[in-house]
Amino acid sequence: MAQQERERQTDRSLTMSRAIVEAIAHEMREDDDVFYMGEDVADYGGIFDSTAGLLEEFGHDRIMDVPISETAYIGAAVGAAQAGMRPIAELMFVDFFGVGMDQIYNQMAKNTYMSGGNVSVPMVLTAAVGGTYNDAAQHSQTLYGTFAHLPGMKVVVPSTAYDAKGLMHSAIRDDDPVVYLFHKRLMGIGWLPAPDGPKTGVPEEPYTIPFGEADVKREGADATVVTLGLHVHRALEAAESLADDGIDAEVIDLRTLVPLDIDTVRESVAKTGRLVVVDEDYRSYGVTGEIIARVAEDGLADLEAVERVAVPDVPIPYARAMETEVIPDAADIAAAVRNVRSNE
Amino acid sequence: MSSDDDRVAVTTADAWPEDADEDAGVVVNWFMSEGGHLEDGDSICEFQVEKVSVDVPAPVTGTLDEIVLEEDDEFERGDTLAWIRSD
Numbered sequence: 001m002a003q004q005e006r007e008r009q010t011d012r013s014l015t016m017s018r019a020i021v022e023a024i025a026h027e028m029r030e031d032d033d034v035f036y037m038g039e040d041v042a043d044y045g046g047i048f049d050s051t052a053g054l055l056e057e058f059g060h061d062r063i064m065d066v067p068i069s070e071t072a073y074i075g076a077a078v079g080a081a082q083a084g085m086r087p088i089a090e091l092m093f094v095d096f097f098g099v100g101m102d103q104i105y106n107q108m109a110k111n112t113y114m115s116g117g118n119v120s121v122p123m124v125l126t127a128a129v130g131g132t133y134n135d136a137a138q139h140s141q142t143l144y145g146t147f148a149h150l151p152g153m154k155v156v157v158p159s160t161a162y163d164a165k166g167l168m169h170s171a172i173r174d175d176d177p178v179v180y181l182f183h184k185r186l187m188g189i190g191w192l193p194a195p196d197g198p199k200t201g202v203p204e205e206p207y208t209i210p211f212g213e214a215d216v217k218r219e220g221a222d223a224t225v226v227t228l229g230l231h232v233h234r235a236l237e238a239a240e241s242l243a244d245d246g247i248d249a250e251v252i253d254l255r256t257l258v259p260l261d262i263d264t265v266r267e268s269v270a271k272t273g274r275l276v277v278v279d280e281d282y283r284s285y286g287v288t289g290e291i292i293a294r295v296a297e298d299g300l301a302d303l304e305a306v307e308r309v310a311v312p313d314v315p316i317p318y319a320r321a322m323e324t325e326v327i328p329d330a331a332d333i334a335a336a337v338r339n340v341r342s343n344e
Numbered sequence: 345m346s347s348d349d350d351r352v353a354v355t356t357a358d359a360w361p362e363d364a365d366e367d368a369g370v371v372v373n374w375f376m377s378e379g380g381h382l383e384d385g386d387s388i389c390e391f392q393v394e395k396v397s398v399d400v401p402a403p404v405t406g407t408l409d410e411i412v413l414e415e416d417d418e419f420e421r422g423d424t425l426a427w428i429r430s431d
Contacts (some may be wrong), residue, residue, distance in 0.1 A: 011408075012376060012380065012382075012386070013374075013375055013376070015373055015375075188373055190370075190390070190395075190397050193372075233382075323368070
């Protein structure tokens with residue numbers, strides 16, 4: 001059944017945080033080996049509502065607050081996963097990755113390989129990403145590229161509640177480590193309002209969305225916009241404004257960076273000839289360069305023009321006006337689409 | 345036809361947090377659209393008072409007939425959020 005049909009079949013729509021929690025709760029009911037740990041995930045319910053209400057149902061044995069030591073508790077999750085459990089460990093802000101990066105990069109991602117396949121690490125590492133709410137340089141990064149760069153783990157970035165639930169079911173059931181990055185601005189919490197897009201119809205029954213399948217969120221013939229996370233909604237807003245001027249943009253939501261569905265991107269570029277890649281991560285050595293390189297490798301002749309829209313290589317500023325300037329918005333995306341069409 | 349006699353009001357007073365001092369709130373999220381079917385006890389929307397988010401359960405099983413207070417609307421304690429036509 002097509003995804004849009006399933007979204008429509010329910011009278012109920014959920015915020016992204018509620019959709020994520022629903023998937024986690026279902027998996028915890030089905031499997032006693034699934035548990036969740038992180039800073040402020042139990043009594044507080046996750047500072048971005050990623051675990052709201054779970055403590056009441058599952059108690060402190062399975063929803064665990066941990067001391068502020070990312071190395072200790074991410075390491076504990078790796079060990080528990082290797083011993084046969086299915087931990088979910090939350091890194092409160094992705095910016096804190098440096099503290100526990102040895103556990104993430106050298107243990108979580110590599111232990112299956114290092115052990116010759118004798119252990120698997122079926123854990124999920126969740127983390128909040130993104131800016132646009134004035135939290136300065138150490139709490140506003142997106143860092144998709146950092147996690148997608150090193151082999152050994154899968155990297156998931158949902159943009160809607162429907163996708164968030166299906167991808168979380170897939171992440172918990174996966175026998176390999178999965179990094180699940182949720183954008184704060186998409187969660188739908190009262191003090192950090194979301195755009196309209198991420199709240200979608202969400203069926204009550206569990207369902208999975210396979211990794212490595214990008215989703216065409218809007219079909220169009222004139223240019224391909226490839227993006228993920230919050231910027232799916234900004235790209236859709238840009239596409240709406242471009243449509244008023246007769247420009248028909250296609251918007252592709254990657255949904256997972258590892259594995260990466262480059263075929264969907266190549267097919268779209270073969271149709272449109274024009275590619276704009278949008279990322280809330282830094283411009284250099286990131287998603288924008290990677291997507292363009294992969295399209296060029298096998299489809300150079302299809303490419304008439306490319307442009308990338310990303311955060312310049314500077315720390316995210318605290319000042320509202322400056323943060324707004326460096327993080328791409330719908331107008332920046334629309335301008336890039338106009339640019340790639342300027343040689344027509 | 346749509347007299348209020350066969351409709352049940354969802355009021356903000358029913359879900360008001362007991363320890364709140366303020367008498368004003370704001371609607372944060374609706375989880376149902378008008379015309380949608382809901383079960384008694386389903387969370388139908390969420391409002392915020394004094395930085396606390398409150399889920400509003402459906403008081404009866406039925407159809408969401410009318411949303412009175414939309415997202416971002418501010419209201420006073422006791423105002424009607426919506427009307428449900430019970431099954």
